[in-house]
Amino acid sequence: MPSFDESKAYANQEETFFDDGREEELVKFITSKPELRGSPRAVLKGIDEYARTKKYLMNVGEDKGRIVVDIIRERKPKVMVELGGYCGYSTILFADAVDGQYFSLERSPKFAKNIKALVDFAGLKNVEIIVGPSNEGLQQLYDRGLKSIDMMFLDHYKPAYTTDLKLCESLGMINKGTILAADNVISPGNPPYLKYVRSSVKEKRMALTQETTDTENFPGRSAAQYGSIEKLDKVKGNPNIIYKSELVESWEPTGVKDGVELTKCLGVDEEA
Template identity: 50%
Template structure:
């Protein structure tokens, strides 16, 4: 199912260059935010923080954020379903952590885990989250996503996930989802939100979440040594929600709901 999108409106981010991250712009963003002439009004105001990040992306350099258009889809999910616990895989500079962490807090949620591999990006996230006044809700976890998920389970800091936002290395979408299935983080009612399923695209992930239980079982049986087994008995209902990158390029988010477990 494809949901209708509005046309892209407003000023786009700067064009995406050949090298568009991890070249110092993330630290430049911090200087931009903390040196902003409206810092006093921005501090403690999540929306003003997002506006300032967007301002940097529009006037200085491109940032690979989810952006205001696609993030609205997920904010609406949070408002509707009122999750207690949300986990994101891949936090970059904290745009999603601020947007979704604020929505989670306003909806009565308890904890937002932002898992980020790059320690410098994680430090940026922490400072941006603090600027937004969300440090009591958002917890930044540094390290490989799979290792962080295992550690959170081992330390009993994470029992289940209400909404899982996937926005890290595209090849890790399936393996980390299957790991979450193995760890029993995914249950009936859990929602998965996967970004960038058009740009750059992620056909293997889309195939998996759109497959029936029988199709997933057959695929698992055909693999000699599956890298990550997962739980093929989980039933998923998936929707393709069109949207836009902040640069104005068309993209989409795949919204998938676990509706139950098939036992026979």
């Protein structure tokens, strides 16, 4: 793994690190610079500048972002879904690389408004923002006709990574060739998700016979990060889906070690 370039480091995270007005301040900071209009790359540079020189932002950042962009360039998804859009950093970075439709699912209406402002300012036309909890957004996309997802970026409520993936599996949206990219699997970490995508079909069938809760044993404050512990649907998923999964180590934009878990669906075990 290349070493972290300290000159690019975001400001420290601190105790309160989002939803204190900084997101709206960011939108003003960017949209007051007419020279950035119409350029996704320039808008991203502007967001990075804000997070370095003013206040920390919980963006995927340049280093982990590059890992996902490289996969987009290689796999060329026609439909990509993101869970957790925040201010639109990952939305702008990835939608600009996707030659197709990009759906950004964001629970907070306030944050969704900011995503829209920055996506529009960057001039991107292939983005649709879906406001509400991710499980409802995924169901809505399915009901509207999206039966298969080519690529999905998971970067929202940490315990919901597993339940949302299982929901997509149950709806048949995960198919041979689907790629999942999950952020923050080292910092703060997501042991249940890693266990799930790294399990064999046999292990997943076995696990279905045991009772587990996806909000248990989460590192740090991550299960309560967005105010309260969310009630998650109990979805069985499809244990017969075969995954190949690997961790790509990298850095948070603050320089803290993190990684992206890249998972590819190889197909379904028809022996079930």
